[in-house]
Amino acid sequence: MQVEFRLPSLGADMESATLTQWLKKPGDSVRRGEAIAVVETEKGLIDIESYDDAAVTSLVVTPGAKITVGTVMAHLTVEGAAAAPAHVPVGQPAASAAAPPTPAAAPQPAAVPAAAAPPAAGRLRLSPAARRRAHELGLSPEVLEQQADAGVVHVEDVERLAAAARATAAPAEARSAMRSVIGSAMARAKREIPHYYLGHTVDFGAARAWLQRYNAARPVQERLVEGLLVTKAVALAAAHVEGFNGYFRDGRFERAGAVHVGTAIALRGGGLVAPALLDADRKDLRTLMHEFSNLVARVRAGHMRSSEFAAATITVTSLGEDGVETLYPIINPPQVAIVGTGRVAERPWVYQGVVSIRPLLAVTLAADHRVTDGRIGSRFLQAIAELLAAPERL
Amino acid sequence: MTAPMEATEVRSRLLALLAAIAPDIDPANIDPTRELRDQFDFDSMDRLHFAMAISTEFRIDIPEPDYPQLGALQRACEYLQRRLEAGGGH
Numbered sequence: 390m391q392v393e394f395r396l397p398s399l400g401a402d403m404e405s406a407t408l409t410q411w412l413k414k415p416g417d418s419v420r421r422g423e424a425i426a427v428v429e430t431e432k433g434l435i436d437i438e439s440y441d442d443a444a445v446t447s448l449v450v451t452p453g454a455k456i457t458v459g460t461v462m463a464h465l466t467v468e469g470a471a472a473a474p475a476h477v478p479v480g481q482p483a484a485s486a487a488a489p490p491t492p493a494a495a496p497q498p499a500a501v502p503a504a505a506a507p508p509a510a511g512r513l514r515l516s517p518a519a520r521r522r523a524h525e526l527g528l529s530p531e532v533l534e535q536q537a538d539a540g541v542v543h544v545e546d547v548e549r550l551a552a553a554a555r556a557t558a559a560p561a562e563a564r565s566a567m568r569s570v571i572g573s574a575m576a577r578a579k580r581e582i583p584h585y586y587l588g589h590t591v592d593f594g595a596a597r598a599w600l601q602r603y604n605a606a607r608p609v610q611e612r613l614v615e616g617l618l619v620t621k622a623v624a625l626a627a628a629h630v631e632g633f634n635g636y637f638r639d640g641r642f643e644r645a646g647a648v649h650v651g652t653a654i655a656l657r658g659g660g661l662v663a664p665a666l667l668d669a670d671r672k673d674l675r676t677l678m679h680e681f682s683n684l685v686a687r688v689r690a691g692h693m694r695s696s697e698f699a700a701a702t703i704t705v706t707s708l709g710e711d712g713v714e715t716l717y718p719i720i721n722p723p724q725v726a727i728v729g730t731g732r733v734a735e736r737p738w739v740y741q742g743v744v745s746i747r748p749l750l751a752v753t754l755a756a757d758h759r760v761t762d763g764r765i766g767s768r769f770l771q772a773i774a775e776l777l778a779a780p781e782r783l
Numbered sequence: 784m785t786a787p788m789e790a791t792e793v794r795s796r797l798l799a800l801l802a803a804i805a806p807d808i809d810p811a812n813i814d815p816t817r818e819l820r821d822q823f824d825f826d827s828m829d830r831l832h833f834a835m836a837i838s839t840e841f842r843i844d845i846p847e848p849d850y851p852q853l854g855a856l857q858r859a860c861e862y863l864q865r866r867l868e869a870g871g872g873h
Contacts, residue, residue, distance in 0.1 A: 601847070604847045605846070605847065608838065608844050609831075609834050609835045609838040609844065609845050610835055610838065610839070612831075612847065614827060614828070614831060616827075654828075655826065657805065657807060657823065657824045682828070682831070682832070682835075685828045685832070686804075686832060689804075689805065689829075690806065709826050709827050709828075710826075710827045711820060711826060711827070
């Protein structure tokens with residue numbers, strides 16, 4: 390059966406992407422979850438994964454084309470699928486399915502032989518396809534000038550130049566593009582979501598002691614980090630306390646069936662992304678740590694997976710060991726809650742009736758008042774605190 | 784047991800590991816005595832990945848309380864040489 394393979398949603402703050410590379414060609418088979426293409430976004434390169442075991446029938450979009458979420462990228466043949474599941478993942482605006490086909494998908498005219506017409510001095514000679522691509526990619530005539538010496542500029546030259554320009558773009562420029570997508574997503578969150586905020590100080594002593602024992606018995610590769618205990622506690626609490634795990638869309642709350650915890654990861658030099666740890670409430674700490682470690686490494690290397698972007702049903706953000714004590718996060722729409730943690734700090738604290746020095750963790754919740762209120766938010770934070778007090782249950 | 788590893792070799796292998804974790808780091812510009820955290824925005828996950836990479840590369844286990852000794856290039860070199868001289872790695 391033929392299915393359309395569309396650019397999936399890559400999160401609230403990403404509406405389009407540029408196709409960098411096809412990893413498959415017509416005739417190739419692709420497994421469910423396997424990357425079929427690589428796209429570039431303001432947040433880095435993202436592998437676009439197949440939703441099915443399928444064979445590639447045809448590729449629609451040309452590398453270099455900027456496409457919006459929902460654009461048909463390729464046609465696949467899915468074997469034995471009687472009824473096609475929706476190939477549009479959760480989180481995708483329905484309207485985008487009607488996105489117009491990208492102009493770059495049009496067949497490219499055959500390149501004009503360079504020898505046929507030497508370029509006139511001072512005037513660029515662009516093939517029609519090259520002219521169109523150059524315009525689409527925002528390449529200025531000056532950038533193309535150097536190519537004139539070699540003869541007519543073909544569409545391939547334009548693609549190559551655009552790729553080179555992207556590769557050498559000043560980091561400051563990349564940062565400012567990312568800053569602008571973060572800005573627009575957060576402005577939308579602040580405009581549309583009536584946030585309320587709650588904070589709770591959690592005695593992290595039990596969790597820390599348990600973790601130290603756990604890690605002391607294991608080699609470096611198998612050790613856990615403190616932040617992972619928080620992520621797991623949030624996932625379990627979100628699965629049990631109603632109203633924090635899911636999306637607010639079309640005027641109502643849609644509870645999510647699974648708990649996919651978006652994990653805010655800072656990028657060196659500024660910016661952040663929040664790909665999801667899938668089914669975080671059901672995985673053991675060892676598995677989660679392995680996935681988290683991989684996620685961080687891939688994000689830092691600028692290479693992520695599409696499934697991790699569309700999926701988050703709630704987000705956790707942490708300032709880490711080097712940060713300050715408290716953070717007040719902003720909800721990542723269409724999600725309805727985000728949990729923030731500061732650094733674990735040693736402070737005087739009444740413990741078992743005596744003032745003693747304890748490691749304390751400030752846990753904050755920003756939640757959507759259209760879905761919950763402070764009373765249930767308070768239960769949610771207390772559930773997280775209780776789980777962290779009994780880390781062996783995580 | 785093999786002869787103790789030369790300081791320069793330890794250093795160059797550490798630099799290669801750093802480059803793999805943070806490709807944006809220019810080894811020529813690294814200040815060996817300055818904390819990686821301050822110099823390159825290394826966070827706790829970077830430090831963990833560094834410890835993991837060192838453990839694999841030099842085939843030694845690094846106890847968690849020793850992680851801070853890997854915080855700057857020079858300190859990490861000295862730590863590793865001590866550990867390698869004491870045996871257990873190669």
